[in-house]
Amino acid sequence: MSDHDQLLVIVDPVARRSDGESVRIAKDVLSAGAEAKICLPDSPEEFSRALSRRGSRCPVVLGDDRALLRAVTLLHRDRAPLALVPIGPPDALEVAYGLGVPRTAVAAARTVLDGAVRSMDLLVDDSDGVVLGDLRVPAVPVPAAGTAPSVWGTCRSLVRTLVRPAPTYPGVLVHRLRVEADGVLLADVDAPVTAVTARPDGGAGTAEVTVHPAGPAAAPRRASAGVLTVSGPDFRYRADGRVTGPVRRRTWTVHPEGWGLTLPRDGA
Template sequence: MATFATPDQLLVIIDPVARRTDGESVRIVKDVLSAGAASTKVCLPEDAEEFARVLARRGSRRPVVVGDDRALMRTVSLLHRQRELAGCVLSVVPVGTALGVAQALGVPTGAVAAARAVLDGSERRLDLLVDDSDGVVLGALRIPPLQFAPREGVAAPGGRPWLHSLVRTLVPSRPTPAASPPPGPSRLRVEVDGVTLVDLDQPVEGVSVTPCAAGVAEVVVRPVSVGAEALPLEARGRTVTVSGADFRYRADTAVAGPVRRRTWTVREGALGLVLPAGR
C-alpha cells in the first residue's frame, strides 16, 4: 500500500455527464483539489473519444476521474486495453446518479469527502475480473434468467389519452397479444478452475461471480427450486467458464452478450485505486 503524504500533480478529468447532472458538486471538487494539490490540470472532454485522448496524454500526472460508474468503468477499461493499468494509480470522485460500483469499492460518495480522499488517501490494490474478450469487471458479474422478447403491438402514446383514442380509431383492430412469459431458467454449464459446479441438465435461476480476496472469485449458482427450496451452489477459484445456450450477462452496470461461452479470470491487484486511509 502506498500513501500520498504530499499532494502531487493531478490530471482531473471531468466527465460531461457529471457536468450536466451536478454542476455544483463538480465546482466543489475542483475547488478542493486545486487548493490541496501541488499542481492540478483540469480537462473537460466532450465525448468518449476526447476522454480517451486526454487519459492517454496524462504523462506523469495522476488521473482523477470525476463522474459516475460509467466514467469509472470506461477509464479502467481504457487503461486495461492499453496495458497501462498495472502502472497507474487511479482516483475517482463519484458525481452523478449511478454510483453503486464506486461506493462498493470503498470510494466516498460525498463530493468533499471523495476529493479529500484523493489528496490524503492511500493506494489499495484491488482484484478485477477480465474475460476472454478483454472485458473488465470491477465489482460483480451476474447472469440473470433468460429474458423473452415481448411480442409486437401498437405502442400506447403515454400521457396523451386523446391521441391514444385516435390511434385506436385509425389502426385496424387485431387480437390482443398474449402476455409475454416471465423470465425463464437458464441451462448453463459453470466451471470453476476446470471443475464443473453445475451442468446443462440442471436449470438455474442465476449466476453471480464476485472477486473476493487473494486472487480468487466467489461463484454462486442458484438452481431452480423443484418442490423443496434448492440451496445455492458455491465455489471459489481463479477462472470461471460459463457455456450453454445464448446468454447475456451484467458486468457491473453494463449488459453484454448474447454469447455461448465466456471465461473470466481474476487478476490479483490489477487496479490501484486511492481510497480513504484505513479502508
C-alpha cells in the first residue's frame, strides 16, 4: 500500500459521459483504500495540467485506451508509472485488456490498491507518438482473397502503376515501402509488400518486426530491432487502433522499460 497511499485519480470526460455509474464505483473503491485526490478535467489541456502537477501522487486514469495513450505520452519521458481503471465499451479497451488490465471497474480499482507496477518496453516515434501494443504500416487492412479493393485503394494503385509498374495480386493491396530494422534493409520500394507490423518484444528491449511481401508464395521476413524506419510514398499507419498520417517517413525507437503499469500481482 505504501506505493499507492496517495493517488491522483483523473477521470476522463468521455468516461464520465459514457458510464457514470462505473466511475462512481471506482472512485468509491479507491477513496476507501487510499488517500485519493479526484480530478475531473474537461479537456485534453486540463488532463495534461493535472498530470504535470501530480507531485508524488501515483496517477490513476479512469477511461479507455485513448485516455491511457494520452497519459503514457505525457508521462513516458519521466518513466513515471500509472494505473488504469477501464471505463468504456470493450472495443475501446482492446489495448488495456491486452496488457492485462482487469476488465471490471471494481477489479481494476482493487488492483490499483493491491497490485504491482510492471515495467514494459515502449515504442516511441520521431514525433513523440507512443505504441503500447500493435503497429501496422500502412493502416489499411489487407482484403480477403476475392475481395475488391476500395475505390481509394484502386486510385492509389493506378497512380503507382503510372509512376512505376507494379505486380498485381488478386484481392490484395500492395504498397511500395522501404523498411529498415537497426539499419538492415528488410524491404525496398522495388519489392511491394502488403504490410509491415511491429510490437514491443515482451520486455526484450527490442521490437518484433514482420514484413509481409506481396505474392502468394512469399514468406514473411522477421527481425528483432531497437530502431525501425519505414519510408515511401505517402502512407498512414495504425498504432494501438489510432490511424496517423499521411507521412513519407517515420522512425520508431524502443525504449526499454519505458513505462510502468499497475497490474495484478502474479497469481492474483
